[in-house]
Each structure stands twice: as C-alpha cells, then as structure tokens.
Amino acid sequence: MKASPLLLLALLLTICFTLATRIEPRAAAWSRRDKSNNVFSVLFGDGRRLFANQFFTMADVYFHSGYYPSIFDKSGHESEVVAESHGHTDSPEDEKNEDFLGKPKDWIDAFGRNFRITKHTHLEHGNEREILPWLRLAADMDPQMIDTYTVGAFYLREHLNRPQEAEAFLREGLRNNPDSCEILFELGRVYYESDHDPDRARNVWQLAVQKFIKLPSQTQKDDRITFEAITVNLARLEENAGHLAQAVNWFQAAQAVSLAPGVLQKQIDDIKKKMAAPPPP
Amino acid sequence: MNTIFALAGVVIKELYRRKDFYVLFVLTALITLAAGSVNFFHDAKIVRYVKDVCMLLIWVSSLLIAIVTTARQIPAERENRTIFPLLAKPVSRAQVLLGKFLGCWLATGIALLVFYAFFGVITGSREHQLPVLSYFQALWLQWMMLAIVIAMVLLGSIYFAAPSSTTTICFIVVVGILGIGGHLDSIALQQPQPFQFILYLVYFLIPHLEWFDLRDFVVYNLGVVNWLAVTLASLFAAAWAGIFLLFAWLGFRRKSLNT
Numbered sequence: 001m002k003a004s005p006l007l008l009l010a011l012l013l014t015i016c017f018t019l020a021t022r023i024e025p026r027a028a029a030w031s032r033r034d035k036s037n038n039v040f041s042v043l044f045g046d047g048r049r050l051f052a053n054q055f056f057t058m059a060d061v062y063f064h065s066g067y068y069p070s071i072f073d074k075s076g077h078e079s080e081v082v083a084e085s086h087g088h089t090d091s092p093e094d095e096k097n098e099d100f101l102g103k104p105k106d107w108i109d110a111f112g113r114n115f116r117i118t119k120h121t122h123l124e125h126g127n128e129r130e131i132l133p134w135l136r137l138a139a140d141m142d143p144q145m146i147d148t149y150t151v152g153a154f155y156l157r158e159h160l161n162r163p164q165e166a167e168a169f170l171r172e173g174l175r176n177n178p179d180s181c182e183i184l185f186e187l188g189r190v191y192y193e194s195d196h197d198p199d200r201a202r203n204v205w206q207l208a209v210q211k212f213i214k215l216p217s218q219t220q221k222d223d224r225i226t227f228e229a230i231t232v233n234l235a236r237l238e239e240n241a242g243h244l245a246q247a248v249n250w251f252q253a254a255q256a257v258s259l260a261p262g263v264l265q266k267q268i269d270d271i272k273k274k275m276a277a278p279p280p281p
Numbered sequence: 282m283n284t285i286f287a288l289a290g291v292v293i294k295e296l297y298r299r300k301d302f303y304v305l306f307v308l309t310a311l312i313t314l315a316a317g318s319v320n321f322f323h324d325a326k327i328v329r330y331v332k333d334v335c336m337l338l339i340w341v342s343s344l345l346i347a348i349v350t351t352a353r354q355i356p357a358e359r360e361n362r363t364i365f366p367l368l369a370k371p372v373s374r375a376q377v378l379l380g381k382f383l384g385c386w387l388a389t390g391i392a393l394l395v396f397y398a399f400f401g402v403i404t405g406s407r408e409h410q411l412p413v414l415s416y417f418q419a420l421w422l423q424w425m426m427l428a429i430v431i432a433m434v435l436l437g438s439i440y441f442a443a444p445s446s447t448t449t450i451c452f453i454v455v456v457g458i459l460g461i462g463g464h465l466d467s468i469a470l471q472q473p474q475p476f477q478f479i480l481y482l483v484y485f486l487i488p489h490l491e492w493f494d495l496r497d498f499v500v501y502n503l504g505v506v507n508w509l510a511v512t513l514a515s516l517f518a519a520a521w522a523g524i525f526l527l528f529a530w531l532g533f534r535r536k537s538l539n540t
C-alpha cells in the first residue's frame with residue numbers, strides 16, 4: 001500500500017493538534033514556571049537561588065572596585081556593603097585585616113601585582129549606583145534573601161538620594177518576605193530619615209517589633225542586633241516627638257538585648273532628668 | 282620575510298572569509314546591547330556591568346577565534362595536500378610556521394580592533410568619556426597574550442592528532458592558567474611534599490597569562506598600568522611565543538606530511 005506523503009503529513013498534524021488541545025490544560029498545572037513573571041525562575045526554577053549569593057558578592061566586589069580576595073586568598077573578609085548599610089565604617093584595624101594580599105611571595109607575584117588592583121577603595125560620590133544591578137539580580141534569583149533588599153534600599157536612600165526607589169524595592173522585599181523585621185526596619189528609616197514622616201515610621205517599626213516577638217526564641221537571640229536597632233530608633237523617634245515616657249520604655253526594651261546597656265542607661269537617665277525638670281513657664 | 286607576510290596574508294583572508302568572527306561579533310554585540318538596555322532602578326548612569334559583560338565576551342570570543350583559527354592551519358594544509366605544492370616552492374618549513382603564526386596573530390589583532398572599537402562606542406555613549414590609553418593597554422596586552430596562545434596552539438597542532446583535540450586541550454590549558462595560574466603558589470603552600478614542589482615548579486614554568494588581563498582596570502576606570510611593566514610583560518609574551526614556536530619548528534621540520 002502506498003500512502004501519499006501529503007496525506008501522512010496531514011494525518012500527523014491532525015494528531016498533534018488533537019493531542020495538544022487535550023494535553024495543554026493539564027500541562028499548565030504540571031509546572032508553575034510559566035506563571036512566573038521572572039525570567040530567571042522560568043529558566044532555572046529553584047536552582048536560581050544558587051546564583052544569588054554570587055551576585056550579592058559581585059555587588060561587594062564592585063563596591064571595592066575589584067579589590068577583593070579570590071577563593072585562593074586567605075581572608076576573613078566580610079561583606080562591606082552589608083557592614084556599611086548597618087552603619088559600620090572601617091577602622092585602621094579593619095583596613096589592616098582587609099589587606100589580604102600581604103607582601104609579595106616571589107617575583108612572579110610581585111610583578112603580577114602591576115596588573116592587579118592592589119588598593120583598597122570604596123565607591124563614593126554617587127558611583128555606588130554600580131552595585132545596584134547585582135543586587136537587583138540577586139533579588140530576582142533569591143527573593144528570600146533579606147540583605148539584598150535592605151542593602152539596596154540603604155544605598156538608594158543614603159547615597160543616591162532616591163527614597164522612592166528604596167521604598168519600592170523594600171515593598172517588593174516585604175511582599176516576598178512578609179515577616180521580615182529587617183525590611184520593616186529599613187522601610188521605617190526611609191519614612192523617618194528621608195520622608196520625615198514619623199507617624200508612618202512609628203507604625204512600621206512597631207509592626208517590626210511585633211514580628212520580632214513572634215520569632216522563635218533562638219532566632220530572636222541571633223537577631224537581637226536588629227531588635228536593638230528598631231527599639232533604639234523608636235525611642236529616638238518618641239523622644240523627638242516629645243513622648244518621653246514611651247522613649248524610656250523603648251530604651252529599656254533595647255537595654256534588655258544590648259551588648260552595651262550602659263550607653264543606653266545614660267540616655268535613659270538624660271530623658272528622666274528632662275521629665276523631672278519643671279515645665280517652662 | 283616577504284614569504285612569511287605572503288603566507289600571513291592568506292591566513293588573514295581566511296579569517297574574513299569564514300563566518301566564525303562575524304558570528305562571535307554579532308553575539309557579543311547582541312548580548313552587550315541586551316545587557317545595556319536593561320533598566321535597573323530607572324538609573325541610566327549605571328554602566329560598569331555592561332562593560333564587564335562586554336569585556337568578558339571580547340575575551341572569550343578572541344580566545345575562540347585565536348585557538349580555532351590556529352588549530353586547523355597545519356592540519357588543513359596536510360589534509361588538503363596543499364602543503365606539498367607550498368613546500369615545493371622556495372619556502373622552508375620554518376617560514377610556513379612563522380607565516381601561519383603571524384597570520385593568525387594579525388588576524389586576531391584585527392578582530393580585537395573591531396571588538397574594542399565596538400566597546401569604545403558603547404562605553405563612550407554611556408559614560409561620555411573615552412580613556413584611550415587605558416583601552417590601548419588592555420588591547421595591547423590582550424593581543425600579546427594571544428601571541429602566546431597562538432604559538433602554543435600551533436605547537437599543539439604539530440603534535441596532537443586532530444584540530445578538535447588541539448582546540449580542546451589548549452582551551453583547557455589557557456582557561457586553567459587564567460583561572461589559577463597566579464594562585465598556584467598559594468595552593469602549593471597547602472599541599473604536602475612532593476606535590477608542593479611539583480606545583481611550585483609548574484608555577485614558575487608556565488606562561489602567566491593572567492598578567493595580560495587588564496579588564497578590571499578598564500571596567501573600574503582605574504587608569505593606566507605602569508608602562509615599564511607593560512613593556513616587560515610584552516617581552517615576556519614575545520619570549521614565550523618564541524619558545525613555543527621553536528618547539529613547534531623542532532617537531533614540524535622532521536614531521537612526515539603524509540596523512
């Protein structure tokens with residue numbers, strides 16, 4: 001029996017079309033990838049999280065303009081983009097520790113340094129914007145990586161004077177991590193320090209405290225620096241608003257977890273003195 | 282010398298007749314333009330990641346062009362039997378080898394010029410500045426590094442059986458040297474004897490291709506490298522290219538050309 005190739009082609013196409021109409025509705029339920037609006041989750045699925053740390057490290061590499069230890073260099077290097085967003089600045093001791101190159105080991109190493117970046121610098125004067133693509137990519141790769149949002153928002157707000165972009169980025173982080181008190185804390189800083197809106201800042205920070213209280217006790221122990229930062233900022237906000245009793249309460253809450261309770265006690269004493277002083281006539 | 286230049290001219294013509302360069306250039310341009318068109322936080326001044334991506338693509342493309350073009354030169358002449366009429370003329374085997382080397386090196390130099398011109402246009406339009414000296418140093422040292430690579434591949438093509446094996450082995454060696462060549466001393470320190478001695482020996486014996494990588498200086502706008510260091514590195518590259526070519530000639534002069 002001899003079949004016409006055209007007829008065979010028509011038959012195969014008909015079979016394909018029929019099967020497609022039957023299978024397509026079921027296939028949509030097999031995978032959630034096609035529903036994602038993120039190109040990386042479509043391409044890599046959950047495997048994309050593996051790349052997030054690498055992209056976050058790239059932000060740190062850019063922050064140092066390429067002066068960064070490789071996996072072969074001995075270093076206790078910690079991410080400085082994170083450290084700076086937490087208000088930490090390098091002391092001379094830190095600078096010494098970050099000299100991961102040390103003295104040249106031989107003539108090859110010494111000569112090779114002509115072609116390597118050997119100076120420890122940080123981005124400044126608005127050039128901090130160069131780390132943002134890597135933070136954006138890290139957030140796309142792993143939406144549950146909290147530091148990405150807080151660090152990105154810090155640089156957008158503090159160095160690039162773009163609080164709206166910072167807020168939008170933090171809101172995105174909050175949608176992906178609704179229980180994150182770090183993101184809420186950073187959002188409060190946007191409202192308080194950039195928007196000068198203490199009421200919204202107070203609401204957000206109080207929500208952050210509530211979220212923190214609901215955390216497991218071990219996580220609370222690990223994150224006590226975050227709690228201290230939230231409560232100290234709440235205390236300062238209340239002090240500036242003239243709510244001195246509430247300020248004392250927040251400082252005392254901070255004291256309970258602080259590594260330097262003495263410093264906070266001094267601030268509490270100062271506020272108490274203000275409260276005891278007779279009101280101006 | 283005219284013979285060598287004539288042979289080199291044939292290799293250059295081959296490069297622009299083949300599609301390798303065009304494909305790689307179009308890919309580099311498309312990926313760079315796609316990366317540059319992404320909007321991060323509505324900030325049009327962000328540029329370094331585009332430079333980074335473009336420079337990486339230029340490095341990968343130029344390595345591919347250099348290795349693939351060089352690996353097939355001698356084997357193709359033998360396979361097509363064009364080597365016999367060539368050697369029947371007053372052309373020595375050393376001249377064939379030098380002509381092939383010079384042709385591949387000049388061809389990759391032309392390709393590099395086109396790549397860097399594209400890079401200059403892209404970065405100039407985004408940064409509104411063109412650090413010509415810095416780009417020149419980066420291009421020059423990359424080209425000098427490619428001289429070592431081309432000579433190494435030419436040597437490989439004399440000894441290895443097929444262009445595919447030469448390409449693969451040379452690519453692994455080059456990427457290995459670029460990746461860990463400069464760190465072999467640190468790795469050696471953590472190894473027991475005799476591995477420590479062997480690693481140190483390798484460290485001092487390999488051509489340090491990583492010296493020729495000035496991408497960081499270009500991407501982070503860190504100015505120019507000491508010119509004396511650039512000159513010494515160029516001499517180092519010339520010496521290594523010479524060593525590889527000498528070994529290639531030692532193998533090629535006695536090699537049977539029948540396939």
